[in-house]
Amino acid sequence: MCKGPEVEGELGQRGTSQLLINFKLHTQPFSLFWQQPCCYWPINIMYVSSRPSHEHCGRPCCVPREDVLTGGAVVWEDVSEVGSSLSGIINAEKSEFNEDQAACGQLCIRRCEFGAEEDQEWLTLCAEEFLTGHYWALFDGHGGPAAAILAANTLHSCLRRQLEAVVEGMVALQPPMHLSGRCVCPSDPQFVEEKGIRAEDLVIGALENAFQECDEVIGRELEASGQVGGCTALVAVFLQGKLYVANAGDSRAILVRKDEVRPLSSEFTPETERQRIQQLAFVYPELLAGEFTRLEFPRRLKGDDLGQKVLFRDHHMRGWSYKCVEKSDLKYPLIHGQGRQARLLGTLAVSRGLGDHQLRVLDTNIQLKPFLLSVPQVTVLDVDQLELQEEDVVVMATDGLWDVLSNEQVARLVRSFLPGNQEDPHRFSELAKMLIHSTQGKDDGPTGEGQVSYDDISVFVIPLHSQGQRSSGH
């Protein structure tokens, strides 16, 4: 294993519950800050596999590590205690730095302050009601590691703030129409005509708003520090017996049980979001500055396609039709390429994520941001309703893993590994390591398929059984 780069660190204090760290890495300055250091740890464990064909050593992990955060760093044993899970990260050959970031920790949601004067009595009922959740997050950076680092250090705080703003609604049997306790009883006609909102709808809303808030913070921070970049974000939160998975980007989370493999997220790429992106260009053609064509064709058109009837589709179409090629159709397509090669405006492989506020198409003034959304899609898994088995796990990983392993292959690896390692306290860590090993072209691996991923990969394995136990013990 190689040593990381030389890092100069400096610790400071910003506000009462924030820890500020300024450090330089390869002469590039970074500012990181933690909120609530007591119950949150950013994690990054450099894990380098031995690869049969490619002799290489890990490139630097651009993350706070032991060298930087004296006394505050977390190794995976600690992670196991916090959230019974693990993150393994591998540096592959795609970019100079590891651009994956991970974070996990407890989420302590305090009673909200506002409205306290208005209805002291109702608030008293839940004054002592603290909610505790668990939080895991993976961020896959692009255009540099800055956005991913900021996200790993900010998103949990945004989420905590958003949850604290609605926590009084969450602890009620049903979130009340009025947060500040002007309680309407179920027999009141006003109540009867109200839509039934559930506590989980507030958590979903909090996640959606937290992603937006975090995106704004990243935009401001990057601009202030003259840095650039963006990242995908995949977040899992265990709260009140449910697992919420929020995804913006192309990472993925799946549930693996003995007889079931269930996707808990879906990917947002220029291909999967084609219609939304084309629709935006249809509504605001000026966003393309006359440089791109909104229409999709099966391949890039060439001059000798002019006048021919060729296959195409527009924003309203899931199917295809034919059109006569005009000169404007020869422009570069808004979405080009297939599969892993698909690019938005020739630039970006994902259509949702955080950051990228300054990102423009090379040599133009065309911005990516209006096409790129920070809103996540949230999936809810009602863990309390599952008859949990000891070996039910959620596997979260950045795209590098899924490029070479299917959901079913990962499930097979999980099922083949866990039963034989029941006594190992680190078996979930070992499983995460093993999953990463399986992407490094080891022909003797359990899949025997020897596929190689050259991307950074981060994996969380979250055993649901221990989460369920926490929940029922609460």
Next chain:
Amino acid sequence: MCKGPEVEGELGQRGTSQLLINFKLHTQPFSLFWQQPCCYWPINIMYVSSRPSHEHCGRPCCVPREDVLTGGAVVWEDVSEVGSSLSGIINAEKSEFNEDQAACGQLCIRRCEFGAEEDQEWLTLCAEEFLTGHYWALFDGHGGPAAAILAANTLHSCLRRQLEAVVEGMVALQPPMHLSGRCVCPSDPQFVEEKGIRAEDLVIGALENAFQECDEVIGRELEASGQVGGCTALVAVFLQGKLYVANAGDSRAILVRKDEVRPLSSEFTPETERQRIQQLAFVYPELLAGEFTRLEFPRRLKGDDLGQKVLFRDHHMRGWSYKCVEKSDLKYPLIHGQGRQARLLGTLAVSRGLGDHQLRVLDTNIQLKPFLLSVPQVTVLDVDQLELQEEDVVVMATDGLWDVLSNEQVARLVRSFLPGNQEDPHRFSELAKMLIHSTQGKDDGPTGEGQVSYDDISVFVIPLHSQGQRSSGH
């Protein structure tokens, strides 16, 4: 059974393959025209149930019937021959006229003409290649029957035209990039980099374009004749071994097999399309003319909600959050009400359909059309891949049926009816009738639940087995 209204009919000829009928109904003039009368029949069978609690007789069916179409009318025995299916329509108490319309028939797709000069040789290969499909459609009108009648008489022609424009691509092994036969062979680098488009993608595209084209025709026709109204559209097309179901509105199609009930469409209502509609109002706030609020609240806000923190959600949210009520939040909501009562701009219960080009919010200039889409969602059922059983059917029906019967209840009725009536040549007709009876509050009916629908109802029962046989015999 009651007799329909007095109808004055007049038959004319418009063009070579069009049949024009002008008639008056209750002094209101209607113009109907058929294209390709040889292989297409609009159908409308007035079927009135005896209801235990509500003594009523059928209101007039505003459709071409025997009285109008001398010699050309279709009764359901004929329908059975055409598409092995049936339409039953009941007049309930919601509106003065039956606003449901149905159509079914053969879809004869001829070889396309254009490009013939360019590559005679390639065209020769498929010069004799006529495709024949089957077409079933249900249209549920609102604001009068005019749009539904126009749709029943137009959409199949639009679809045929759209299919004929791409038929050469459909009969190829894989639709070629160039329609006019500048054939690129699979070893050509151009071909290799092309996305793989399937023949079914062309049918989906043709359906999407046909709905748009039909919508434009209806807009022009209604404007020219000073009429108003709109309709939902649910279309099933059996072509090349596949069943395509295109839906714009709140009708529904399901597949019922011995061990399976599969939805073949999903409904488009202000509730199911909330985010798209709110998003449009976010992008174009002027569409609400300051009269509506884009935000969703659990109930209509009142003056005394001002200043309170209340539950709300905006276009980017699937979850809920709280916000402090401002004066502008007291406006009427863009989408209001729940379930069957949900309305778009206080006016319309569906968010997709045909027509309504002139529809405005009462006493305002606010148009419904930009929020209302004519684009259908298309589902493909690969019938050739199913191991078809004699009693596998597709049930298509307007919303009146699904208001009182769930998919599972309909499936139970289908499974309880068909096995005991194997010898009856009209058993699918009888099944459709029975389904409609089951919505009329007959406590002794097979469901025993006695629910009553007061809406017009149309039902098609399409036995897949005979379709599969046609397909394999082709």
